[in-house]
Amino acid sequence: MPELPEVEVTRRGLVPLLGQVVAQVIVRQPSMRWPIPDHLQQTLVDKKLLELSRRGKYIIARFESGALILHLGMSGRLCLLQCDIQPEKHDHFDIHFTDGRVMRLRDPRRFGAVLWAGLDPATHALLSVLGPEPLDDVFTGTWLYSQIRTRSSCIKNVIMDSHLVVGVGNIYASESLFRARIHPEKAANQLGLPECERLVAEIKATLHDALQAGGSSLRDFFGADGNPGYFQQEYFVYGRTGQPCKICGTPILSIRLGQRSTFYCPHCQKR
Template sequence: MPELPEVETTRRGISPHLIGQTIQATVIREPQLRWPIPADLPERLDRRTVRTVERRGKYLLIGTNRGTLIVHLGMSGSLRILSPDSPPRKHDHLDIVLANGTCLRFHDPRRFGCVVWTENDPQVHPLLAGLGPEPLSTSFDAAYLYRKARGRSTPVKSFIMDSHVVVGVGNIYANEALFRAGIAPRRQAGRIALPRYEKLVLSIRAVLSEAIEQGGTTLRDFVNENGNPGYFQQTLQIYGRSGLPCYRCGQSIRTERLGQRSTYWCPSCQR
């Protein structure tokens, strides 16, 4: 699944091609995604000018002078800048054709993504209104995380993956951040002291920042806006290394299912 770094990489890639451009045509090939693409989307989008391309959690917000297109890549979606003459492949569900002779094409084999239109403030849209702070923003700090954790018996890994607590900390990045912070993934969130949350916040920020700079993690169907895979997977310290020696202490890395997700940890380095 494309996570925050992959979505941010996509945003940075497509933004220069979209901002300031007028939408010439909207072509819907397959409307049945997670929710149906609105049938009147061409009427709402065509002849509008793209003003902004932003990200909120794992959602891309393409803002125009009339409203905002909210896009989620789902499990396997991607956005690419192509010539509108490029033959569509299977699962190329939507084209947004620009006046400069290029188009933004939405590809989603599993059709778990979504394309939603709103003419109101997108931040109050039901998909976004309940989201927690951005992990790279100043509003996300140790004091906030410590306060949110009070009285919580949920495992800390599940806690930081809760989008109502903080957005964009997916499974791979949660494993990596907890390893760097030296915190066992099953430890109860409410039983972690403030100094340890300070380490965890720094680790989350570092892991996500590094992944963004390296283009995200190559996982399943993810490619960036040019069709190239991300490369952060080459630097993973613990995810996917079950039974292999820990890079720090040499002890075998363990794995189990936690919250229906593969969880990796070092029993020596993480407490």
């Protein structure tokens, strides 16, 4: 599933569409994770795209008439193409612009979403419950320490809870915990303030490094321009079961936490 860096890379790739006017909306497959609203042709045509922002793993496209919430799901991509490029089998949704370009949602598994959020997307049910952005100043070690005092679940699952902090998905949780030298199974409320400060710093650093590398291209992800990301070449632990730790040489282990594979070094990340 595309995580925060991949979604942000996608958003940045769509920025050239800002200021363009919608010429046509095409819905080829309305049955996504939620049905695509059938009024978008009337609501968006002749309206200008004013802003592209991101909240967690959601892209918010604000037009003169209101905002769309876009989610890539498990396998989705938003592509920026010329409108004469013919749609493929899994191309379910298009917004054509008067300058001859199209924003196209390609999603083989159809877990993505195109939702109408009206004039105030922050109040939408999907966005109003989200925690702070991990790259924002409010997300600090002190803040994290205060929020997890009563949480006995393992820290890996806690930092993946979007109600606590958004966008720290499976890949970047494993990588951040390794960088912070914290075992993924450690109970969240057993972390001291110094550990929380170290973990927050490494979450920010890991996400920043992933953004610089264009995200991680695993299976389905490519940016809006069709280019892959390269952060997977820098992984310390994720997907490296049995391979030597890049720091100490100990074989990387994998376990299942919250029904997700988790990767760690038993020497660098002692419980």
